[in-house]
Structure formats: C-alpha cells, structure tokens
Amino acid sequence: MMKVRILFLMLIAGGKLMGQPNVIQKAMRDEIDRSMRELKLDTLQPPCYVSCSISDVTYYNISATLGGILNSSEQKARAKGNRVLVGTYEMNDESLDNNLFSAPEANDIAVPLDDDYLGIRRALWVSIDNVYRSASRQHAKNVETWREQKKPLEEIPHRVFAKVPAIKLALPLPAVTFDKKKWETYLKQLTQRFVTTDYPGSSLSLRFEQGIEYFESSEGTSLKLPVQKTALQLTIVGRTPEGELVFDQHTWEVHQPDDLPTMAELDAEITRRLARIEAQTKAKKLEDDYTGPVLIEGSSVADVLASILFAGRERLVYDNNIPNPASLRADARATLENRLGKNILDPAITVKALARTHTYKGVPLLGAFEADSEGTVPPAELVLVEKGILKDMLNDRSLTSTAQTANGHRDGPGVIQVVVSEQATPRQLKEKLIAQAKAAGLEYALIVRNEELARYGILNVYKVDVNTGAETYERNARFNQFSFRTLRKVVATAEDAAYNVSGNGNSTSYIVPQQLLLGELEILRAEMPAFKEEEFVKNPLKHNP
DSSP: OOOOOEEEOOOOBTTBOOOSOOHHHHHHHHHHHHHHHHOOOTTSOOEEEEEEEEEEEEEEEEEEETTEEEEEEEEEEEEEEEEEEEBOSSSBTTTTOSOOOOOOOTTOOOOOSSOOHHHHHHHHHHHHHHHHHHHHHHHHHHHHHHHHHTSOGGGSOOOEEOOOOEEEEEOOOOOOOOOHHHHHHHHHHHHGGGTTSSOTTOEEEEEEEEEEEEEEETTSOEEEEEEEEEEEEEEEEEEOTTOBEEEEEEEEEESSGGGSOOHHHHHHHHHHHHHHHHHHHHSEEOOSOEEEEEEEETHHHHHHHHHHHHSSSSOSBOOOOOOOTTOOSOOOOOOSGGGTTSBOSOTTEEEEEOTTOOEETTEEOTTOOSSOTTSOOOOSOEEEEETTEEOOOBOOSEESSTTOOOOSOTTOOOEEEEEESSBOOHHHHHHHHHHHHHHTTOSEEEEEESOGGGGGTOEEEEEEETTTOOEEEEEEEEEOOOOGGGGSSEEEOSOEEEEEEEETTEEEEEEEESEEEEEEEEEEEOOOOBOOOOOSSOOTTTSOO
C-alpha cells in the first residue's frame, strides 16, 4: 500500500504556529492509535482506518412574542462520531454494503462536558469497539460474497475508500461573548410591535452556535475548525377575514450576533413585512394552475436553483450506493453520472462550487469551508456544469467508478455560483416574460419575487397582464416538482447577489443572478386551512376589560 503523503496546512494564530493538542485532541489521537494497534476479533481482519469526530458547541436560543420572552436557554453539548474500516481501502466492510451505520448499543457513553481525558477516551472506546464488531463481520460477509461471484473485484460493483493527503489544520475561533440580556431586551422591544396588530401569533427567535469541530484519523489528519453561526428568524402569522391562515417569514443569517442589522434596521424590516402580510390578507387567491414562463427575482432565485440542482432525485451529487450483487433487479438509481460530458442544462448556464470563498460583495458566505468532515480539502474552484455540459459532481471519499475523485464535499454543496451568459436588463426580462406568455396563448404571466417561503412550499405570486403589464398580487401558490428540464431555456440579469440558504442543519451559499427568467415552469394552486372561530370574550390586546 502506498504510503499516504502528509500535507501540513499550518495557520499562524497570534504569531504562533498550531500548538500542542488540547485534551480533546490528545484523547482522540491516543484512542485511535490504540485501536489501530489492538483491535482484533477472533479470525476477523483488523481495521485499516479509524477516525473520530467531536463537536464541542454551545447553543444559545432566545424566542419572544408580544414583548415577552418565551424561551431563553444556553446549552453546551459534545457529540461524537467515528468510522472504522476493516480490510483495505479497495475492499472493506463498506465496499458491498449500502448500510454504513452501526446501531447504537445500550452501553454507549456520552462525551463528558469537562476536559476529562480518561472520560473522553472511554466514551470513544465504547463507540469504536461497537463499530469495529459490526464492521469486521460485515467485511467477512463482503469477502465471501466476492468469492461467490468468481470475478475480479474491478468487475463487481463496489465502493472504494479514496486515498487523500493527510492534513493538519487549525483555524482560530473568534472569541465572542454572547450578551443574552441585551438580545432578550432587543427581542422584547421588537415583538412589542405585534401587540396592537392583527398578527399576535408572530414571533422572533434567535439562535447562536459557537464552538469547535474536532476530527482525527489514523492517517494523521487533524482538524480543529471553528463553528460560529447566527440566525434571527422573524415569523408573522395571521388570518384573512374568512379565517384562512397567512404568514410571512424572513431569516437573517450571519456569523456573529453583532453582525445582524441594527435595531432601527430590524424595526424597519418588521414594518415592511407587516405591510406585506396586510397585502396578503387582502389579495385574491391564485385560482388556476399555471404552466408557462416565470420570472424569479431576489432570494427566490437561490431557493429555486437550490431545489433544482441539489434537492431532486437527479442532482449534482454522486450517488455512491451500489446495487446488491445478489439481486436480479437492475440498478434503478436516479443519477446523472451516465450523463457526464453531455448537455443537461441550457448552454448559457455554468455552475461552479467555490467552497473556499468566504465573502462575496460584502456578504459573508456561511457555506464556505476549508476541509470537509472526512478531512478532504475541496478545490478552490470546481466546475460542475460548463455551458450546459455536465463536467463533474460533488463527492465524498466513497468512489464507485474510476471516473470519480474525492473532491471534499461530504457535507454538502458549500458555496455554489450559477452564471448565466444569456443576459438582459430587468426591463427587458419583463418584456421577454410577457412576449413568451403571449406566444404561448396565455392571458397572464407570473413573477415570484423574494419569496423565502418558497423553500417551505407555499408562496405568493405577481400575476402580470400580458396586454397592460399591470401586476396583481395573489396568494396561495406552490411550485410543482422541479427538474433539470426547468433550466432548459433561461435568461438572467448580469447583476448577481449572494444568499445563504439553510437546510438539513447546514448552510449553503448561492451566488446567483438577481433575476432569472425560466421558459416554462408549473405553479399550482395551494389550499390553506381556514379557522373561523367565534369569539366569546374580546381580545384583551385590543379591547380593555
């Protein structure tokens, strides 16, 4: 086996190189070393790879409504994970088995919250020992299955664990003291605005995460990466005169709480959002399902592109599941891998992954990262689609074909830039929207504008009269299923912007055009629940007793 090359990535912090490991790192390294030396079960193979991770993060949560605090908590948590491969990188317990997780056992031990070296080692030992027992037996089954096939390994669908350079990376965590009292006061003052409105169910919630993610492996990789994320979410909930629910939502995402907008800016945004939901209560519902050209604007562009490129059955991510060798069924995976080198999008579209780009036009990109949770450094620029042609897809260290490489995207897309070369001004885009709708024999076209709720399923639209260009605001719509065909005919503005989109616990940052005209998209009616309740006692917020 080729010796793994060690790549040292040293960062200077406070004038000093990365120092000695702390208690957590030392416990992880020592337990991994012992596991590699001593793990053995009967006649089964020893491990060829062991890794451990510990997330040492403090979570602050505050939520408020009607000028009062609903919840204010601080929780320190340490979560662990580990991976044990038995056999070789080319043939191991994961090679012929799609179930990559070991069931937890009753004797599992949580990582202690204090820096207890022996306590941390014991918690890691229990997990590693459990995973090894399962992995060693699975490896033996895989070897037996391979022998039954009576074929060279390369002729059998299997998974290889890629070799990557080992790295040592320690990034500094900017020290931030969370002022809980200050933010409680801010949220109480801001939500006081809802007391005299028709939207008393509205709220503000703040979440701040701060800590360190540790990763150590038997290859020599050592990661100490900062975690610092802040999300302030405004939710406004109300009802129409008929009792039908209406709601609006906006989320500010930054690294540190002090990077959030000022109190005056937040207050102004609440005013704007209250006017917006007031317009919703008075708007008509979308009455007909629509198929035709749609103009997407603002943050909705990022939401739509995220759904098309990374959320569907076909997505720009390698599917590294393998067919069961004992099964007679054909591989029914919905994967784009067999379309590498072929056209999948409009030739005007280029898609790049820019994982190590941390800011764009002054906007912090929360999806940026220097190494993924397997210790793989992503390229500074990875071209996924070039002029409509599929060039590559995101991948981790599990490879199922010789065309794949480990490109450092185990944890998601990170930072994605979508460039559209077919460009027009905002005025020209609306003219093209109307012209395309007319050509299709439609009486109106649709605009989706800054609808963050699009990612949750319900949105509002602007109906554009093809004869006058006048816009009418209508509510209760939803996108039909997206596919790559949605991006077969597009035009966009030259001006772009960056947006942070959250999902599945991770943030992805999108650099996208501020306006995107799609040649054909389905938008359907959406039904919302209605609750027409009789009041027996007057609302105390609006009527004195």
